Amino acid sequence: MTSQNLASLIEQRKKELNAVILAHFYQPPEIQDLADFVGDSLQLAIQAANTDADVIVFCGVHFMAESAKILNPEKTVLLPVLQAGCPMADMITGEQLRKWKSEHPGYAVVTYVNSSAEVKAESDICCTSANALNVVRSLPAEQPVLFVPDRNLGTWIMNQTGRDMELWPGCCPIHDQLTAEEVKEQIRRYPESIVVVHPEVPPSVAALADAVRSTAGMLKYVQESSAREFIIGTEEGFFHTLKKHCPDKVFHLARTEFLCEDMKKINLEILAQALERQEHQIEVPEDVRQRAAQSLQRMLAIAP
Ligand code: 13P
Ligand code: SF4
DSSP: OOHHHHHHHHHHHHHHHTEEEEEETTSOHHHHHHOSEEEOHHHHHHHHHHOOOSEEEEESOHHHHHHHHHHOTTSEEEOSOTTOOOTTGGGOOHHHHHHHHHTSTTOEEEEESSSOHHHHHTOSEEEOTTTHHHHHHTSOTTOOEEEESBHHHHHHHHHHHOOOEEEOSBOOTTGGGOOHHHHHHHHHHSTTOEEEEOTTSOHHHHTTOSEEOOHHHHHHHHHHOSOOEEEEESOTTHHHHHHHHOTTSEEEESSSOOOOGGGGSOOHHHHHHHHHHTOOBOOOOHHHHHHHHHHHHHHHTSOO
8 A cells, every 4th residue: 555545544544533643753754744743752741631532543652652541541542563662661660669769768759751650650740851850840949859760861950950869770772872972073073063962861962962952842942043053862753853844954963873763663554554453552550540640740730
């Protein structure tokens, strides 16, 4: 079947089911192009919380679809490829967090949304890379904090807020690979460029950047900047969005390969099949869901 035929099939099935297609910025171009909404983790969580659709088809990774289900227990949430996970989210379990909490009585737990429902259920409040600073600043100054699971995002928050936090030693294996040497090399090659990176990169890289932003924050920064050329430190799928919104600007990847394979497991055929078969339905045990929903709702109550 041609891409055009697949796209009309998806459109038709979407109408029949009253479904909405949400896609992350790292998704393949053909998926971004037919999604109803493309955004970063925070924007997608907000869309999921506010949609009128009966079915949410999440083109992203497992924790994103799970968050949509946590916020919409009465809706059907589909993740077209069940194996599309996030290695960082797997770096801490609910059991490990319970143990860490028991060793730190009186600490508040701030959890990056790149985590499982069980981990969110053990947390006080969630954050994304877009609202992390405001989430941490919303806690009383004297409140000690445990931050999970991304040590790079945690370090960036500590540097920005001047706050001391205990960090779980997790990371995004994709962003964590970026080295200061690679970025310096790109700066040598493209000296006119502005360097914009995601806070999941190591602190030595964040220190070299002109701006550290979530993906939606990067897009806004680039759109508002008078500069023409940028070195971008995040997953390469984001280039599709950048080029679409800023066709006159020039973008260079911060390293030769910047690929999250989990974000690329989907294609039009798989999406059409997911809508046809209504698979794979995400479920979260109700007791876990209710506690995880509280952490997400507290986050959504805070402005980005
Ligand atoms: P955003 O919060 O910018 O969407 O990025 C998080 C990420 O890495 C998605 O997995
Ligand atoms: Fe997870 Fe990193 Fe992939 Fe984002 S880019 S889904 S944090 S592995």
